[in-house]
Amino acid sequence: MSDAVEITGLTKRYGDHTAVEDVTFSVRAGRVVGLLGRNGAGKTTTLRMLLGLARPTSGSATLFGHPYARLPRAAHRVGVSIDGIGPTGAGSGRADLRIWAKTLGLPRTRVDDVLEQVGLAGDAHRKLGDYSQGMRQRHALATALLADPELLVLDEPANGLDPDGIRWLRELLRALADEGRTVLVSSHILAEVEQMADDIVILQKTLRYSGTAAELTQGGAVSLESRFFDLVGPAAKENAHA
């Protein structure tokens, strides 16, 4: 299958600090791709550049062959959960999703569908501001799923989820990919990623690995955690935020 995402020589500098350096990888359509890296490794910055939320210092990032800003029907084709794209300010969870649905030209029934899908139907009347962290993650995912997109870009969607939520998320993302959708998901939870990702990208400012999970773990003979540390090195102070 063709590539849903192509990232080429992507670099981001903030002043004299380089957050992402010369990163190249692609995401094949129909795959679940786990984007891994320590705190500060550049995962969110990479996703932000992909989504047109941050301007690359150099290099390029495209979705279905276009930069996000020039991708036709981008908001329908790409579902996003990332800080900075969020609630509209409407009171309840349902009201917020209805605004998104209206903006996207979707029927109201989609709102009920995604609320069911993320397990928030019973809480949709409550104020978003009163949601727990895990409920906010589910709500963000509901927003991402509204338009039934072909590609999901999710930044740390498991943060704040309870064990049931994490299992549910894993099964949901796997099912979406099995239906032919593509999922690019950043995470710190190596065991979860190991169970759901077809492909792995490891960042530590530069690219440390891009390829299949099976190849990385030698078909499961070596744990993802052990390969991760081989590739990013020990958590010495000087490279934890390199």
Ligand SMILES: Nc1ncnc2c1ncn2[C@@H]1O[C@H](COP(=O)(O)OP(=O)(O)OP(=O)(O)O)[C@@H](O)[C@H]1O
């Ligand atoms: N707007 C900004 N201005 C300055 N530095 C930034 C900015 N955004 C990110 N950085 C820096 O870029 C580096 C990469 O940050 P980024 O948020 O991409 O990492 P991450 O891998 O997503 O980390 P985490 O796992 O903690 O979410 C960090 O050193 C961070 O401090």
